[in-house]
Amino acid sequence: MRSLLCHMLIQLQDGSTAENTRASNKPVRLNLGDNSLSPAFEAQLADLKSGDKHSFTLAPQDAFGEVNPDNVYHMDRARFPADMTLEPGVIVGFSGANGTEIPGIVREVAGDSVTVDMNHPLAGQTLTFQLEVLQELADD
Structure with missing residues (x-):
């Protein structure tokens, strides 16, 4: 399993910020291959390495799901x-x-x-993610 330590900005369609790890200075660890991320989200991370910056938009079903x-x-x-x-x-x-x-x-x-x-607060939202990979983490 490969992990990326990233700063992440998540924006709603209206441009407002839903999450910004820089504001809290707490980067997020994204684990690839453990089914914690949607296949579409994980595909966006596949070729990223330390120092890369990447922005992408996902539909609700590929981000936090539809409202159930x-x-x-x-x-x-x-x-x-x-x-x-x-x-x-x-x-x-x-x-x-x-x-x-x-x-x-x-x-x-x-x-x-x-x-x-009990739906995820971002369920049903089309979201834009801006990532900056700080570090690639080896298998645990």
Whole structure:
């Protein structure tokens, strides 16, 4: 497996920034060949090496996927801590089946019903990625 340590800028179609690793000074590690990236995303990385800069645009199905309505849940307010502020835009962590934390975004609160969207926040978006490869990392 090959990995690239990159600075990455992700922009939405309107030009706004969704993610910028330079702002946080925390480059991202992209692992090729472990199925963590879509085939289309991975194909864009295949020939990159240290020092390369590359920009590309991906449709939703090749980036973070389409919005899946089955990933929107209506939950009872009692399932959340009593002191938790629940309002649209709040991100809530849930335990996944394998012990990982899955973020959900509160979309609506109506009485005792809380609508939580478990889709990736960038699902359904056409995105432009600007990468700068800082380092090629050897197999672990």
